[in-house]
Structure formats: C-alpha cells, structure tokens
Amino acid sequence: MATIARAHTNIALVKYWGKKDQQLMLPQTDSLSLTLDRFYTDTTVTLAPSQSVDHYSINGQDVTGRAASRLTTFLDIVRQLSGNNTHFTVESTNHVPTSAGLASSASAFAALAAAASREAGLNLSRKDLSRLARRGSGSATRSIFGGLVEWHRGVDDETSFAEPITEKVEFGLEMMAIVIDTSKKKVSSRHGMQLSVETSPFYPAWRDVVADDMVKMKRAIADRNVDRIGELAQENALRMHALTLSANPGYTYFEEKTITAMRLIDSLHQQGVSCYYTMDAGPNVKVIYHRRDREQIMAALAPIFGATNLIVSQPGPGITVRQL
Ligand code: 2P0
Secondary structure, rough: OOOOEEEEEEEEOOOOOOOOEEEOOEEEEOOOEEEEEEEEEEEEEEOOOOOOOOOOEEOEEOOOOOHHHHHHHHHHHHHHHOOOOOOEEEEEEEEEEOOOOOOOHHHHHHHHHHHHHHHOOOOOOOHHHHHHHHHHHHHHHHHHHOOOEEEEOOOOOOOOEEEEOOOOOOOOOOEEEEEOOOOOOOHHHHHHHHHHHHHHHHHHHHHHHHHHHHHHHHHHHHHHHHHHHHHHHHHHHHHHHHHHHHHOOOOOOOOHHHHHHHHHHHHHHHHOOOOOEEOOOOOOOOEEEHHHHHHHHHHHHHHHHHHHHEEOOOEOOOOOOEOO
C-alpha cells in the first residue's frame, strides 16, 4: 500500500513575511494567496516497517543532510499525531517547467502532510491538514486549498490555519511567471524573514499594512475586481521587499532583470494595460492581469525575456489524495 497526494503551489497576494513562533510556525500576520494550476508536487508515501530511518527522494535524487533532517522533523510530528512510529519512504516529483526555479516548499509540504498523515492512518480534515502542513513550511498552510485562500495567523497551533475565500476563481484572474535565471545564492526565506522581524525598523508598520491589505483584498475579491486585486498585490509586495532592504544587514531578492521586468510592467500599465507584478523570495516576477490582456502582455515581454520564459498559469485546485 502507498498513498499519493498532489498539491499545487501558491503565490501570495498579501505576503507572509515573519514568524511569531518559530517552533509552532505561527506567523506574525494573516496572508492571502492564489493557488496555481501550473506548478505542483506529487508525493508518494509508503510505510516502511523494516527501515530504521525515513528515506526521501525528490525527482529521483536521494535527499540527505539538512533537507532530510527537516523532513524527518516533520514526519516526527505525523508519527506523534498518529501514534504510529513506523518510518516512511517518500518519493516526490516536482512538476515545474525545467529549470524555472519556481519549485516551492508550499506544494512540497502540503503534499507530504496529506500523503504521510493518510498513510499513517489519520484521516484529517482539510483544516487540520492545513495546520499540519504549516509545521513543515508556512506557505504550505495555504496550498491545501485551491483558488483564493486566506491563512489566519491565529494565536496557537489550533487557531493558525488556512481556509478558502473562493476555490473557483471564475472572473478572469491569471498569473504569468517571468522566469529570471539566477546562479547567485539567495538568502533563504526562513532566515530572511527572521532577519526582517528582528532588525527592520519598518516591521511594526508591516503588521498594520497587512491588517489593512487583508480587508481591502477581500473586498476586491468580493467585487471580482482583477485590476484592484493586482494593484493591492503589487503594493503589498513592494512593502514586503522594503523589509529586506531595511533589515540589518540589508539584502534583496531582486536582480537586474527583476527591475527590468518591473519597469516594463509599469510602462505597460501607463499605456493602459491592466497588469501588475509581485515577487517572492527570489528574482522571478509574477504578473497579475485579466486573461483577456494575456496576448498583449506576452507580446511586450517576450522580446526581452524570451517566450519560453513566460509561463501562464490559471488558478489551481486544492489537494488530492488517493491510496494505491
Ligand atoms: C508567502 N513567502 O507568503 C511569502 C512571500 C515568500 C515571500 O512564504 O520558513 O518557504 O518555511 O515558513 O513558507 C516563503 O517562505 O518559509 C514564503 P517557512 P516559506 O508566500
């Protein structure tokens, strides 16, 4: 027997950038994201009573060292919850277009939470799966659900979970990833966000920004207003990135091509095309727009970035789990 789960990645429109409790993975603020259909992880988990340790592979490569200990720490939580101390074999495949650099711990830990908990005999609700995925990676909390998803920061393990705002996003909202190559080593989001919490003088203001943006973003979603959603997401992303520049030591995820993309989208916007950008803990840029404007945006970006580096994604579904 084995259990296989598929989870899609998500991109935050109101960002999570900082923890209040690093052990329980409680965030400082709420956040809100769009799950994408184009990028996902399939994870197969098998109980392995003969093994004295867990075994992992990602895309056919064995996982060892720090990455493996992080996975074991997570599976220990599953063992504790289920009362089943057996070890696991975990095989993950990331479905991300070749070398796009968009692989994400969000889909990875959401899929692992779903597959491992079921394989260990638990039958968790989606809310409880979201709480469990949170222990692996903050953004994974939201990848249990499809469409537009809100993560309530909560005050403890019980109250920090995600829930969908609308799982069927049928008003034209679309996202295009601009793949920007990087060979530079980035600051991990885990380390980066902690540095921002501890050293950025802007951090207290960020908490207020997010509280305000959550209300505004939910109103824009209720109004099915793609233009307003994009505008708010861009503003929120820029303010998140101000927390990296204002940390001590300051750092940035932007590269030259990131800035080039931002300027190009700004100029398209000034020409009357409704398009906006958001960036995460890396140089890639995601464009937010209404699907009717896709061709026009592609035509403007392709000569600079190359058509193969533009990946269009629709809103995606929530987690699926099946036992083989
Ligand atoms: C987000 N990001 O809301 C934010 C915006 C990146 C920028 O969540 O330490 O991999 O595992 O909780 O979830 C990336 O951070 O960090 C992230 P951990 P995670 O999507």
